[in-house]
Amino acid sequence: MTDFFHTYFLLIAFILYCSSFILFCFSRTALYRVMVIIAVLIHGIFLISSGFFGGIFLLLKVVESPAFLPFAISSIILFLEFRKKDEQPWGYGIILTIIFVLIAILTPRSMTYFGPNKLSWWAIFYFITDFSGQAVFFIGALFSILFLTGRTEKEIHHSIIAYGFVFHTIAQVTGAVWCFLGWAATFQWVFVHLQSAAIWIYYANYLHLRFLPTWNEKRRAVYLTAGAILLTLFKYL
Amino acid sequence: MKQIWNFLKSLQLTFWLLFIITAMFIAGSLYSRADYSFFEAMNNKPIITWLSEIGIHTLHKTWWIILLFISMALLAVNTVACAADRLYIIWPKRKNISLRIFLTLISPSIIHILFIIVLFGHFLTFTVISHQRYPVEKGTLLTLPNNVQLRINDITMINYPPDSYLKDRLMNGILSVSEITQSGENNYSIKFLEPVSLNGAYLHIDVAKRVTPESNTTVCSRAEVKRTEQVMPQFYLLYTEDPGLMVIVVFLFIMIGFLFWYYGNTLLMKKTLTE
Numbered sequence: 001m002t003d004f005f006h007t008y009f010l011l012i013a014f015i016l017y018c019s020s021f022i023l024f025c026f027s028r029t030a031l032y033r034v035m036v037i038i039a040v041l042i043h044g045i046f047l048i049s050s051g052f053f054g055g056i057f058l059l060l061k062v063v064e065s066p067a068f069l070p071f072a073i074s075s076i077i078l079f080l081e082f083r084k085k086d087e088q089p090w091g092y093g094i095i096l097t098i099i100f101v102l103i104a105i106l107t108p109r110s111m112t113y114f115g116p117n118k119l120s121w122w123a124i125f126y127f128i129t130d131f132s133g134q135a136v137f138f139i140g141a142l143f144s145i146l147f148l149t150g151r152t153e154k155e156i157h158h159s160i161i162a163y164g165f166v167f168h169t170i171a172q173v174t175g176a177v178w179c180f181l182g183w184a185a186t187f188q189w190v191f192v193h194l195q196s197a198a199i200w201i202y203y204a205n206y207l208h209l210r211f212l213p214t215w216n217e218k219r220r221a222v223y224l225t226a227g228a229i230l231l232t233l234f235k236y237l
Numbered sequence: 238m239k240q241i242w243n244f245l246k247s248l249q250l251t252f253w254l255l256f257i258i259t260a261m262f263i264a265g266s267l268y269s270r271a272d273y274s275f276f277e278a279m280n281n282k283p284i285i286t287w288l289s290e291i292g293i294h295t296l297h298k299t300w301w302i303i304l305l306f307i308s309m310a311l312l313a314v315n316t317v318a319c320a321a322d323r324l325y326i327i328w329p330k331r332k333n334i335s336l337r338i339f340l341t342l343i344s345p346s347i348i349h350i351l352f353i354i355v356l357f358g359h360f361l362t363f364t365v366i367s368h369q370r371y372p373v374e375k376g377t378l379l380t381l382p383n384n385v386q387l388r389i390n391d392i393t394m395i396n397y398p399p400d401s402y403l404k405d406r407l408m409n410g411i412l413s414v415s416e417i418t419q420s421g422e423n424n425y426s427i428k429f430l431e432p433v434s435l436n437g438a439y440l441h442i443d444v445a446k447r448v449t450p451e452s453n454t455t456v457c458s459r460a461e462v463k464r465t466e467q468v469m470p471q472f473y474l475l476y477t478e479d480p481g482l483m484v485i486v487v488f489l490f491i492m493i494g495f496l497f498w499y500y501g502n503t504l505l506m507k508k509t510l511t512e
Contacts, residue, residue: 181431
């Protein structure tokens with residue numbers, strides 16, 4: 001049964017996300033939201049099924065999956081749709097979900113399992129908050145591009161980037177706790193930690209740009225776009 | 238003097254320092270990817286020792302570490318200057334505003350100062366840490382750097398459930414140890430992810446495949462470690478004295494508390510203003 005979910009459900013979610021985006025483009029708001037909700041539920045079932053590995057369930061496999069990032073993106077988009085009452089075009093964010101789900105579909109199923117140092121709740125919290133932070137940074141970059149191309153009027157991405165920074169900060173803390181419990185150090189001089197630190201400092205710098213007169217809205221939007229490019233390079237190269 | 242102070246507290250300086258630090262971390266991540274074991278060795282000794290023994294002779298790979306530390310030091314000075322300047326402006330107004338508003342206004346400065354203290358904790362860790370890695374077997378007797386005598390009584394290996402495909406893979410392990418003192422013995426169990434604190438030091442457990450290219454190298458992925466009758470892993474006891482750890486943990490949590498307090502109050506104040 002779990003193999004069935006794992007084989008087909010991500011593809012079904014992908015089709016539903018594409019359909020929801022088409023509905024969004026035709027301003028069928030209510031229908032688009034319903035379709036995203038169904039897509040997220042099916043996506044969630046896929047993720048849970050990916051936790052079953054070799055006859056046991058490993059929650060870490062769920063949160064470490066390449067499909068977790070698009071799940072975080074679409075969940076955040078749904079949250080923004082229902083929480084924010086400003087009628088902003090958050091549905092554009094589904095483009096990101098579609099791209100990352102496609103990448104997840106094309107990524108071979110990971111056959112790695114976990115050694116003793118990874119089986120920790122701190123690791124799970126780390127991956128959830130880290131992917132949530134990444135999701136927000138990518139959404140922020142997309143809306144920066146929309147702002148630069150005149151498709152949105154206001155700088156709506158700034159406040160959500162701040163939350164992305166909060167997520168990423170929590171990821172730094174939970175990651176440091178996990179690292180200490182597993183490897184007796186809160187920080188290690190390895191590329192994973194160095195990349196994570198680079199991202200944190202990069203977005204900390206962004207938060208200060210509002211106080212610099214030469215960094216207007218457009219320049220800040222370009223900065224955010226560059227941040228997403230940096231994040232993508234770290235993830236996939 | 239005023240010009241120097243204005244330069245030290247300027248946000249332009251903050252921007253450029255953060256930009257340089259980001260660039261150094263990016264450079265470091267690229268070098269680390271290219272030569273993982275070379276930089277991973279930095280984790281096992283104080284950074285000054287590592288730099289003087291190895292880093293200084295390989296500057297083409299390690300230049301970014303020196304620049305990183307210089308930039309961090311300058312950032313600390315810049316942050317303290319900014320925070321002090323802001324406090325200097327807000328302090329005279331404390332009598333004209335409520336305590337809550339005053340504390341909300343100075344919170345960002347306090348948060349930045351706490352961040353610098355956390356950075357200092359990391360600096361202590363990098364420079365003063367004492368880290369040892371001992372291969373252990375059942376019956377091994379160790380004298381730790383803090384003069385504690387430790388005997389390994391037993392090593393228990395726990396594999397994944399026997400009805401799973403991972404039954405040959407190690408899931409956890411327990412080192413049963415005894416601290417030998419003049420008044421007797423104190424028993425401890427050290428598991429993965431459950432270190433033991435002993436006389437100010439931390440004892441962790443580590444594991445590696447017995448067949449490795451060089452002795453005492455660490456395994457990047459402990460998931461590769463098997464435990465079967467034919468293949469038994471090598472266990473290690475990690476001894477760590479880290480004076481920076483408590484600084485990092487305590488001040489980080491204070492900082493997070495302040496962050497939540499500040500953002501909560503700011504939202505409340507905004508809501509009150511709009512109403």
